[in-house]
Amino acid sequence: MLEVTGLEAAYGRARVLFGVDLSVEAGQLMCVMGRNGVGKTTLLNSVMGVLTPTAGKVVFDGRDVTRLPTYERVRLGMGYVPQGHETFPQLTVAENLQVTLEATRHRDRAAVAEALEVFPRLKEMLKRRAGFLSGGQQQQLAIARALVTRPRMLILDEPTEGIQPSIVLEIEQAIERLHKERGLAVLLVEQYLELALRLADGFVILDGGMVRHSGTAADLRDEEVRRLLAV
Numbered sequence: 001m002l003e004v005t006g007l008e009a010a011y012g013r014a015r016v017l018f019g020v021d022l023s024v025e026a027g028q029l030m031c032v033m034g035r036n037g038v039g040k041t042t043l044l045n046s047v048m049g050v051l052t053p054t055a056g057k058v059v060f061d062g063r064d065v066t067r068l069p070t071y072e073r074v075r076l077g078m079g080y081v082p083q084g085h086e087t088f089p090q091l092t093v094a095e096n097l098q099v100t101l102e103a104t105r106h107r108d109r110a111a112v113a114e115a116l117e118v119f120p121r122l123k124e125m126l127k128r129r130a131g132f133l134s135g136g137q138q139q140q141l142a143i144a145r146a147l148v149t150r151p152r153m154l155i156l157d158e159p160t161e162g163i164q165p166s167i168v169l170e171i172e173q174a175i176e177r178l179h180k181e182r183g184l185a186v187l188l189v190e191q192y193l194e195l196a197l198r199l200a201d202g203f204v205i206l207d208g209g210m211v212r213h214s215g216t217a218a219d220l221r222d223e224e225v226r227r228l229l230a231v
């Protein structure tokens with residue numbers, strides 16, 4: 001479903017990604033792991049076209065999307081939840097979802113209800129401004145916004161980072177349900193090994209902007225994995 005080959009990215013003269021290869025099959029949950037600063041966010045931004053790669057290719061559903069703008073990738077079914085649970089803080093929860101719906105091609109209001117089914121807690125807060133939600137609730141709203149676009153693949157950048165444990169569990173369960181029950185493919189950047197062990201079908205570990213290790217969830221118990229993730 002997603003094929004990334006030889007992806008390179010840089011900020012000015014500072015090269016950050018060096019020939020990253022990665023593939024996610026339909027319905028698969030792939031975890032990207034690695035220490036701080038190894039290039040995980042840069043990889044997702046390059047996959048989504050937020051950042052233009054300096055070399056390499058991104059193919060989604062058989063179509064080369066490497067040069068497409070981000071919004072067109074979203075329309076093709078790539079739902080992105082960037083790091084830092086971005087929402088419109090001045091808008092209410094309902095308005096945040098509505099604004100996203102209006103930017104979609106399908107404009108089907110049922111998509112808002114479907115997204116709220118995944119996070120019932122948000123249903124009780126529809127009139128609250130997003131800026132007044134807790135970090136965890138904002139993360140749920142950010143994921144719900146991506147769901148309103150009816151993605152076939154969800155791309156999540158550290159959705160549990162800095163969030164209180166009770167909501168981490170809700171977010172984990174939501175990702176699991178979306179993956180298992182709705183069959184969504186997921187590309188997840190996650191630092192917590194335990195969470196990756198519970199959710200992932202496969203993983204890649206980045207180090208210094210390169211894929212240093214990859215495998216199935218069972219391989220996550222390897223010594224090498226622990227060494228590459230150790231701080």
Ligand SMILES: Nc1ncnc2c1ncn2[C@@H]1O[C@H](COP(=O)(O)OP(=O)(O)OP(=O)(O)O)[C@@H](O)[C@H]1O
Nearest residue numbers: 011014016034035036037038039040041042043083
């Ligand atoms: N906008 C930017 N301009 C210049 N350098 C950047 C920029 N964003 C990231 N970098 C650098 O690129 C490298 C990779 O950063 P990136 O955010 O992709 O890593 P990461 O693995 O996602 O880290 P973290 O887990 O801390 O989010 C780091 O050295 C970082 O300092």
